[in-house]
Amino acid sequence: MSFLLPCPNCGPRDVDEFAYAGETTERPQGTPSPRELASYIHFRRNAAGVQREWWYHRFGCELWFLAERDTRTNEVLKTELPSTDAAGSPTPHEPATPDTPAV
Amino acid sequence: MRDIFRTRRMWRRRGELKPRYDVVVIGGGSHGLATAYYLAKNHGITNVAVLEKSYIGSGAAGRNTTIIRANYRTPEGAEFYRSSVELYEHLSLDLDFNLLFSQQGHLTLAHSDRAMITMAERAEVNQLLGIDSRLVYNDETARLCPELNLSDDVTWPILGALYHPPGGIIRHDAVVWGLARGADRRGVEIHPYTEVTGIERSNGRVTGVKTTRGEIACDTVISATAGWSTLIGDMAGVPLPITTHILQAFVTEPLKPFLHVIIVSSQMHVYISQTDRGEFLIGAEIEPYTTYRGTSTFPFLEYSARHTLELFPQLESAKVLRQWTGLCDISPDYSPILGLTEVDGFLISCGWGTYGFKAAPIVGTTLAELVATGRTPQLIAPFTLERFYTDTLVSELAAAAVSH
Numbered sequence: 036m037s038f039l040l041p042c043p044n045c046g047p048r049d050v051d052e053f054a055y056a057g058e059t060t061e062r063p064q065g066t067p068s069p070r071e072l073a074s075y076i077h078f079r080r081n082a083a084g085v086q087r088e089w090w091y092h093r094f095g096c097e098l099w100f101l102a103e104r105d106t107r108t109n110e111v112l113k114t115e116l117p118s119t120d121a122a123g124s125p126t127p128h129e130p131a132t133p134d135t136p137a138v
Numbered sequence: 139m140r141d142i143f144r145t146r147r148m149w150r151r152r153g154e155l156k157p158r159y160d161v162v163v164i165g166g167g168s169h170g171l172a173t174a175y176y177l178a179k180n181h182g183i184t185n186v187a188v189l190e191k192s193y194i195g196s197g198a199a200g201r202n203t204t205i206i207r208a209n210y211r212t213p214e215g216a217e218f219y220r221s222s223v224e225l226y227e228h229l230s231l232d233l234d235f236n237l238l239f240s241q242q243g244h245l246t247l248a249h250s251d252r253a254m255i256t257m258a259e260r261a262e263v264n265q266l267l268g269i270d271s272r273l274v275y276n277d278e279t280a281r282l283c284p285e286l287n288l289s290d291d292v293t294w295p296i297l298g299a300l301y302h303p304p305g306g307i308i309r310h311d312a313v314v315w316g317l318a319r320g321a322d323r324r325g326v327e328i329h330p331y332t333e334v335t336g337i338e339r340s341n342g343r344v345t346g347v348k349t350t351r352g353e354i355a356c357d358t359v360i361s362a363t364a365g366w367s368t369l370i371g372d373m374a375g376v377p378l379p380i381t382t383h384i385l386q387a388f389v390t391e392p393l394k395p396f397l398h399v400i401i402v403s404s405q406m407h408v409y410i411s412q413t414d415r416g417e418f419l420i421g422a423e424i425e426p427y428t429t430y431r432g433t434s435t436f437p438f439l440e441y442s443a444r445h446t447l448e449l450f451p452q453l454e455s456a457k458v459l460r461q462w463t464g465l466c467d468i469s470p471d472y473s474p475i476l477g478l479t480e481v482d483g484f485l486i487s488c489g490w491g492t493y494g495f496k497a498a499p500i501v502g503t504t505l506a507e508l509v510a511t512g513r514t515p516q517l518i519a520p521f522t523l524e525r526f527y528t529d530t531l532v533s534e535l536a537a538a539a540v541s542h
Contacts (some may be wrong), residue, residue: 037437074377081368
């Protein structure tokens with residue numbers, strides 16, 4: 036059986052309603068070397084354990100949110116909205132998100 | 139006479155691990171065993187241990203849908219798989235073990251103009267490399283597979299197909315057992331239920347592995363662990379651009395044989411063949427989220443059954459016999475990652491995603507050559523891990539977007 040994912044807006048829904056957008060990544064700071072940039076783009080931790088990741092409620096309220104899920108059991112520990120700063124760009128607990136402006 | 143009913147062991151049961159091997163292969167699946175087999179056969183390197191955390195062939199090697207083909211999209215990929223199909227064609231003879239390889243032909247259906255263009259491109263690339271592959275229209279598709287529903291009264295009518303006559307199916311367990319027996323006879327040690335827990339390094343090179351059954355010293359470690367590659371890479375300090383997803387398949391109860399080609403539809407994410415036992419073997423697409431949990435899902439069964447019935451309405455009352463999943467290691471460009479890493483003596487075969495099984499013999503020969511000579515064979519040079527750092531990807535998305 037696939038699993039339920041609690042949307043912060045809509046509550047627990049079938050995971051097939053959502054689009055998975057990958058684990059959270061950390062954008063390199065300053066002026067990254069090509070190698071650092073390639074590493075940021077392509078390489079993933081692919082954790083076997085609790086992973087912090089992006090989801091999008093594609094067939095629902097179209098909300099982007101973060102989840103913590105154990106990839107060994109698919110148990111979802113929590114879901115939450117990314118925190119935003121005054122400018123409205125997300126600054127979640129882990130520093131980087133796909134939307135963080137380029138430095 | 140009594141002898142013919144006696145079960146013989148395919149490979150010897152080995153005792154304790156030796157303190158030292160020249161080469162340790164992690165993963166007792168088709169890639170690991172093929173590498174061990176060709177190390178012994180082609181290069182006389184027999185002080186080799188294959189370590190498998192479960193039983194031999196328990197991972198992707200025993201869970202795939204057994205399709206062999208070479209009609210890939212990139213010249214690098216197509217050339218590579220052509221060599222693999224050629225090796226598979228002679229593997230039964232080579233291993234002295236019947237692998238039940240049936241080159242019945244492979245049809246990739248196109249349901250849109252865009253898909254027809256992609257199929258035409260693939261046919262062009264294939265023909266340039268001498269691979270038997272061409273575009274066919276519905277009159278010929280009907281001759282090749284009269285059972286297929288070619289009517290317009292469906293969600294996605296079929297416009298044409300990419301026909302690949304050498305494509306076929308093979309008995310996947312037999313491949314694993316045959317390679318294991320061949321390796322064992324040449325002196326390779328096969329150790330099931332031996333899990334690797336760490337990889338020892340000093341000065342940037344491999345010096346040994348830790349296992350649940352003791353420590354081993356070695357110069358070369360080859361990881362052939364598919365969905366678990368990231369975890370083995372972590373032990374060696376080698377980051378990988380891999381994400382782990384589940385891929386699912388199911389079989390129906392055995393039916394009278396009527397399907398004599400492999401039918402693939404990228405549009406409907408389904409691929410169908412009928413096994414020698416008469417079961418319809420149906421596979422689909424990976425789940426989009428990463429996971430290490432190998433539990434089957436009901437939505438998969440629902441949609442793949444629905445799509446199969448569009449193509450074969452006559453299966454309406456066939457019962458599903460069993461369903462299973464396997465872990466896939468998906469790379470960013472859908473091409474494999476093969477060969478050397480930045481840690482000396484640590485070699486990988488991963489990133490195969492959903493189609494590693496069809497590459498087993500060529501991975502075995504090329505990796506064995508790399509270990510024996512220290513030089514990367516030309517055939518696998520485009521697939522190094524380094525390509526992700528230099529951004530020289532080999533995009534195989536067009537041919538691998540549906541997994542089979």
